[in-house]
Amino acid sequence: MKHALPVTREADFAAWYQSVIAEADLAEESGVRGCMVIRPWGYGIWERMQRLLNDRIKATGHENCYFPLFIPLSYFEKEAEHVEGFAKEMAVVTHHRLIGDGKGGLTPDPAARLEEPLVVRPTSETVIGTAFSRWIQSWRDLPVLINQWANVVRWEMRTRMFLRTAEFLWQEGHTAHASAEEALEETLRMLEVYREFAETCLALHTIAGEKPENERFPGAVETWSIEAMMQDGKALQAGTSHFLGTNFASAQNIRFQNASGELELANTTSWGVSTRMIGAVIMTHGDDDGLRVPPAIAPWQVVIVPMLRDQPEDQAIVDYCRDLQKQLAAQSALGEPVRALLDLKPAKAATKRWGWVKKGAPIVIEVGGRDVAGGNVSVIQRTDLYQDGGKLKSAVMPRGELVETVGALLRTIQDDLLARSTEALRAGITPVDDWSAVESHFAESRRNPGWVDVRWSKPTGAALDQVVERLKALKLTIRNAPQGQGAIEGDCIFTGAPAVERVLIGRAY
Amino acid sequence: MKHALPVTREADFAAWYQSVIAEADLAEESGVRGCMVIRPWGYGIWERMQRLLNDRIKATGHENCYFPLFIPLSYFEKEAEHVEGFAKEMAVVTHHRLIGDGKGGLTPDPAARLEEPLVVRPTSETVIGTAFSRWIQSWRDLPVLINQWANVVRWEMRTRMFLRTAEFLWQEGHTAHASAEEALEETLRMLEVYREFAETCLALHTIAGEKPENERFPGAVETWSIEAMMQDGKALQAGTSHFLGTNFASAQNIRFQNASGELELANTTSWGVSTRMIGAVIMTHGDDDGLRVPPAIAPWQVVIVPMLRDQPEDQAIVDYCRDLQKQLAAQSALGEPVRALLDLKPAKAATKRWGWVKKGAPIVIEVGGRDVAGGNVSVIQRTDLYQDGGKLKSAVMPRGELVETVGALLRTIQDDLLARSTEALRAGITPVDDWSAVESHFAESRRNPGWVDVRWSKPTGAALDQVVERLKALKLTIRNAPQGQGAIEGDCIFTGAPAVERVLIGRAY
Incomplete structure (x- = not known):
């Protein structure tokens, strides 16, 4: 299966990360050491984050x-x-x-x-x-x-x-x-x-x-x-x-x-x-086709791409898309008006489609002459991009149906991304009972060790320094001691003293 | 008539300006040369400006x-x-x-x-x-x-x-x-x-x-x-x-x-x-009581001050104010929900009232036990603060009436401030036909000369330098040549050459 990015997560995660930033037009090097230019799509995501967090800080x-x-x-x-x-x-x-x-x-x-x-x-x-x-x-x-x-x-x-x-x-x-x-x-x-x-x-x-x-x-x-x-x-x-x-x-x-x-x-x-x-x-x-932006922070949640061919019927397609854009903007998703963009930039429809896939717009709508004639739209959903066999999944549906269900669809995409994050976190944490199990868990051969969850006695001073040194040799750090733990039993895997809490350990950015 | 600021505009405009900034809690010196701390009320005004201008820039x-x-x-x-x-x-x-x-x-x-x-x-x-x-x-x-x-x-x-x-x-x-x-x-x-x-x-x-x-x-x-x-x-x-x-x-x-x-x-x-x-x-x-913030950019458009007296009936007053705050927030003014604050800070009601007058909140509502009993509120309007004779004007009205009319009242305050600005600008511009009239207009004895409106030939280079020097001696600068002028007749007041446009001249910040 061919993907939209030049490098996959599997092949080189660090290079993949840089490629998402470049291909999704999120940011770029500025020419000033260590400082970046945050481009409109990246800054738009930041503005959404600001708005939503600022409301909570004020509340x-x-x-x-x-x-x-x-x-x-x-x-x-x-x-x-x-x-x-x-x-x-x-x-x-x-x-x-x-x-x-x-x-x-x-x-x-x-x-x-x-x-x-x-x-x-x-x-x-x-x-x-x-x-x-x-x-x-x-x-x-x-x-x-x-x-x-x-x-x-x-x-x-x-x-x-x-x-x-x-x-x-x-x-x-x-x-x-x-x-x-x-x-x-x-x-x-x-x-x-x-x-x-x-x-x-x-x-x-x-x-x-x-x-x-x-x-x-x-x-x-x-x-x-x-x-x-x-x-x-x-x-x-x-x-x-x-x-x-x-x-x-x-x-x-x-x-x-x-x-x-x-x-x-x-x-x-x-x-x-x-x-x-x-x-x-x-x-x-992100996936091997680029970013997937959760709808709540997507600058545009729905992007409409008219399939224009420099023909007289183009105007009817643009008019149809404008109506659709207005109808979508009158709907609400996640408690706010739907953010719908009509992309009229002078580029080929396929180029625009893949551009928005790489940027991770949650829903991309394509509208061609046949869609207009049938009162339909072709819907591409960023979190469910391919059919079995690797072909792009583009669902034709009546325009009215899309408008009615767009709020629910964006909610589903948001929930789906969270569910995947929750499942990845659950699957990525391994409870471990002694130091040698930590060492073998983080053996170099393991591609994705996630974190381990261990008991410790919360040492301080020199005793803590020793723990930090042992972890450092494996490139590990203690992430945190999760909130709301119950009482625990057993000994600290580092000091052998009675444990007082569990901590999460892993490699980190 | 006693005013809330320590200095009037008439007495010392520059000192008055600093006193508004201090007394309205807009900003303060930071201890870092030339840099200020923008305090919550000042920054709240900036946030409103940002939001409204940003919408226009995006549109x-x-x-x-x-x-x-x-x-x-x-x-x-x-x-x-x-x-x-x-x-x-x-x-x-x-x-x-x-x-x-x-x-x-x-x-x-x-x-x-x-x-x-x-x-x-x-x-x-x-x-x-x-x-x-x-x-x-x-x-x-x-x-x-x-x-x-x-x-x-x-x-x-x-x-x-x-x-x-x-x-x-x-x-x-x-x-x-x-x-x-x-x-x-x-x-x-x-x-x-x-x-x-x-x-x-x-x-x-x-x-x-x-x-x-x-x-x-x-x-x-x-x-x-x-x-x-x-x-x-x-x-x-x-x-x-x-x-x-x-x-x-x-x-x-x-x-x-x-x-x-x-x-x-x-x-x-x-x-x-x-x-x-x-x-x-x-x-x-601003006036001699502090700032007056146009409702469109006021962080809080209506501030409710309960008149509490450490008595058991205080709770009923607070409950009444909370209901009022909710009712006001459900109204709309200038196309947005009304921004209403209930001020429960531990200070005397009169101190709070004058604090909000100095800050320039468009409407301050006071609620005491008698207001609660009668289903009323006492309304102070920032742009119409005093009765004849200099007493504070506080209008008692039924709570329901305030809620129903708050949107219109805020609109009126906004329009009123604009009308005053328009009138001051109109009255402050004097058409003048020759250089000696400019000199006498800006004679030192005149307190508030405003601007003059003169014909000029739009000289460039050395000829312009000469004009700039003549103006500089009177501490004047050319502000701009207003947009949308019709054709003009007559000679340039500086060069004597045929004039091509009118320009505004005045002292400036």
């Missing part, structure tokens, strides 16, 4: 703000532990003017050196915490529940589009509370927002849980994540939520007068998801 | 993308004229790592100096043009219609919140076309989108027209603007649209094969509006 009482791109060096010096984790690779602005270099080129003006260099934000705890210290005086000012949508820069040495880029887009939530309990509650509330959003909108079944101590955000007391499993069995951390305790409040002097008139440190949280999620969607839902 | 066929924050120095060197205009004050990234400075602080790592410095984008023509040169091969690829919402940085020496900040938020549209006619048509189409958006959504009556040669965007063939008049009579350029001809295409090699197989340069455009528009809204609609 939980948060307000959006905007804080500066630049952070003075001194802000980082205040939070020693935070600096340790982040200060290494960041873009630093040192000059504020360019002048001619005398050779026809430009150069930073030595006379315009900044007294204090500015860091391009890698994350905004320091600058937002400083604002919190101005805003918060009394218990009446709490909680402060803030979010921002922004670009951030981390000077990554090895970049991969969407997964790890020098500049990326994200939202970062930052909150301050009167007590540790409230802040922890907020941390878990937003973790659940992420889990539900990934499930409902991205059709991604993820595991929500706590990261081990060694994987915590620098300065955090607890870090929680949602972990998704890619089709090659690797884990992708798709979102994190941090309980920061009073660590940042103490460095940034976020204090409030409590009801009894005493000064207390606030407890803070932060949480974020990024354009990385687009990488998760590609590697979860 | 005219544009797609959103995202391009890198960083632009390599060499990209600027390609476009000599562009460099001349922009290369002076920009933030330059020279290092990608921080290390300890040996004194407990941090410093850019000398070993991590970038080979080629990166400029933080002041605008994106160069990086987007480079992408266009990759994307465009044939006439079939045209037009390319792209927009991005982004932050940009221009190292301004004197900054003023919203009007001129080092970092600001904007949208920048960039398009490429097969002919100069199509590109010019696009330039004017987007100018009209801005004009209509300002009028419909911001309640700002503006004048659309062409900027004189000396005010063109560096590298542009024509620059068009919408100009708004602030309450102190100064002009504020609220949006610009540039016809770039083949200037950028030539520097960036944007060529296409036309239908006859020949290679041609594309014609390009760019157009943008920014957070500066928030400054225009403040200085057009």
